[in-house]
Each structure stands twice: as structure tokens, then as C-alpha cells.
Amino acid sequence: MSANLSARTFVLVHGAWHGGWVWRDVARSLRAMGHTVSAPTLSGLGERRHVSSGTVGLDTHVEDVIAHIEMEDLANVDLVGWSYGGMVITGVRSRIPARIRSVIYLDAFVPTESKALIDFIEPARREKLDNAKNADMPVPPPPLEAFGPATAAILMFVKERLTNQPWRTLYQPLLGLNQQPAIPTTYIRCQGFNFPPFAFFLEEMKKDPAVETHVLDAGHLCMLTASDQTSRLLAATR
Known part of the structure; x- marks a missing residue:
């Protein structure tokens, strides 16, 4: 698969507990191909962990990305959402459709109107999340093994940077999704990550002939464990 030869503008949105730092290698590769790349960090996470508060929710993170795109005056954006980031990009796409060229879900949640991330989690896996919500405390990250296979060096890189996730981001439903004209949409599944919601x-995405789907031979941390493969796939999407 060859990369798209025309220069594109990628905005990479990370998942829960992570930050823009997780895109380091992919951003470098995409820029080397001639693309414009940014990877904003969402409120309360990564280097923005100090701005966390009990009010940070999914709507805050949608606003984070909208503000980033508008302040940087980005247009024709290829919006990539990884994991929880799929919740965020769905809201962004609905709010500022004129600036979005395509949406790419990378092993990510794809919500519909009034759905929260927690709605996709089976009851047996919700205890730690519910405990944080009931205590009005942020959610600590899961064990590193939960993200799938990776080298010891990559796991250490990730472990040193993970931060607690504001609980409201996982429980707040996505509201006000507007019906928009169809734009190129891609779903990429990492087959090395055993997580039934993403399967x-x-x-579901395969049922729509307008959606491009791919399976990547990597774990959930594909942007670190298979950065070149991930970058080429992103650049080759419609």
C-alpha cells in the first residue's frame, strides 16, 4: 500500500490516560512524508494533567480539539481518533464539519447519539470505573498488559507518562450529533488487542460500503509498536 502523495493535514487525538506524546513516532513519520501533523493533548492528561478538575468531561475534550483546529486555522483536516479518541472526534466532526476532510477511527469507539463510553463496557469490567465515579475521583490507568503486546522499552515509556483519567469523560454521553454530508471514513482494527467492543x-462499519476498513497486525499501542506500518496506513486512507 503506497502513501497518499498529496500533502494532508492530520490531527491525531489520543486515548484515555495518554497524551499527545503517544503519537511521537507516527507524527515524525507522517511529517517525513510531507504531511502537516499535530497531536493536541486533552485537558487533565499528559502535560496538561495540572489543569484537571472535577468538571472535565467528554464535552471538554471535544472543545479542546475544536479550539486547537480553529486557533491553528486548520482546514481539510484528516481527524484521527485512537481508542477513547473516537468519542472525541465524533463530536468534533459534528460540530465543525466544514473543517474536516475525513475521519479515521484507529482501534476506537464509534459512538452514536446519547451514548457514553461506559455504555460499551461490559458490567464485569466496570467496577474500577464505577468506583472512581462514585468517589468523584479520576480513574487510574489499567495494567500495561491491557494495551496488548509491546517491548519492555515501550511499556516503560508509556508507564512513565500515563495519567489518571477524569471520570466524567467516560460517563458523559455524546449529545447533539448533527446529520452531516458523508465524508471519507475509515475504521482500523488492531487484531493483537482482544477487546470485544472494537471487534x-x-x-458494524463493514456493513456500510462507504466506510473503508482495515485490520492491522499490531496491539492497541500500534502507534508505538508498529509506527511505520500505522503511519503508512493512515497516509494511504481516502
Whole structure:
């Protein structure tokens, strides 16, 4: 698969507990191909962990990305959402459709109107999340093994940077999704990550002939464990 030869503008949105730092290698590769790349960090996470408060929710993170795109005056954006980032980019796409060229879900949640991330989590895996919500405390990151296979060096790189996730981001439903004209949409599934919701989203997306789907031979941390492969795939999407 060859990369798209025309220069594109990628905005990479990270997942829960992570920050823009997780895109380091992919951003470098995409820029080397001639693309414009930014990877904003969402409120309360990564280097912005100090701005966390009990009011940070999914709507805050949608606003974070909208503000980034508008302040940088970005247009024809290829909006990439990884994991929880799929919740965020769905809201962004609905709010500022004129600036978005395509949306790419990278092993990510694909919400519909009034759905929260927690709605896709089976009850047996919700205890730690519910405990944080009930205590009005941020959610600590899961064990590193939960993100799939990776080298010891990559796991240490990640471990040193993970931060607690504001609980409201996982429980707040996505509201006000507007019906928009169709734009190029891609779903990429990382087959090395055993997570039933993402397998479900892949199958649902396959039902729409207008959606491009791919399976990547990598774990959930594909942007670190298979950065070149991930970069080439992103650059080759419609």
C-alpha cells in the first residue's frame, strides 16, 4: 500500500490516560512524508494533567480539539481518533464539519447519539470505573498488559507518562450529533488487542460500503509498536 502523495493535514487525538506524546513516532513519520501533523493533548492528561478538575468531561475534550483546529486555522483536516479518541472526534466532526476532510477511527469507539463510553463496557469490567465515579475521583490507568503486546522499552515509556483519567469523560454521553454530508471514513482494527467492543465496531462499519476498513497486525499501542506500518496506513486512507 503506497502513501497518499498529496500533502494532508492530520490531527491525531489520543486515548484515555495518554497524551499527545503517544503519537511521537507516527507524527515524525507522517511529517517525513510531507504531511502537516499535530497531536493536541486533552485537558487533565499528559502535560496538561495540572489543569484537571472535577468538571472535565467528554464535552471538554471535544472543545479542546475544536479550539486547537480553529486557533491553528486548520482546514481539510484528516481527524484521527485512537481508542477513547473516537468519542472525541465524533463530536468534533459534528460540530465543525466544514473543517474536516475525513475521519479515521484507529482501534476506537464509534459512538452514536446519547451514548457514553461506559455504555460499551461490559458490567464485569466496570467496577474500577464505577468506583472512581462514585468517589468523584479520576480513574487510574489499567495494567500495561491491557494495551496488548509491546517491548519492555515501550511499556516503560508509556508507564512513565500515563495519567489518571477524569471520570466524567467516560460517563458523559455524546449529545447533539448533527446529520452531516458523508465524508471519507475509515475504521482500523488492531487484531493483537482482544477487546470485544472494537471487534463489534469493525463489523458494524463493514456493513456500510462507504466506510473503508482495515485490520492491522499490531496491539492497541500500534502507534508505538508498529509506527511505520500505522503511519503508512493512515497516509494511504481516502
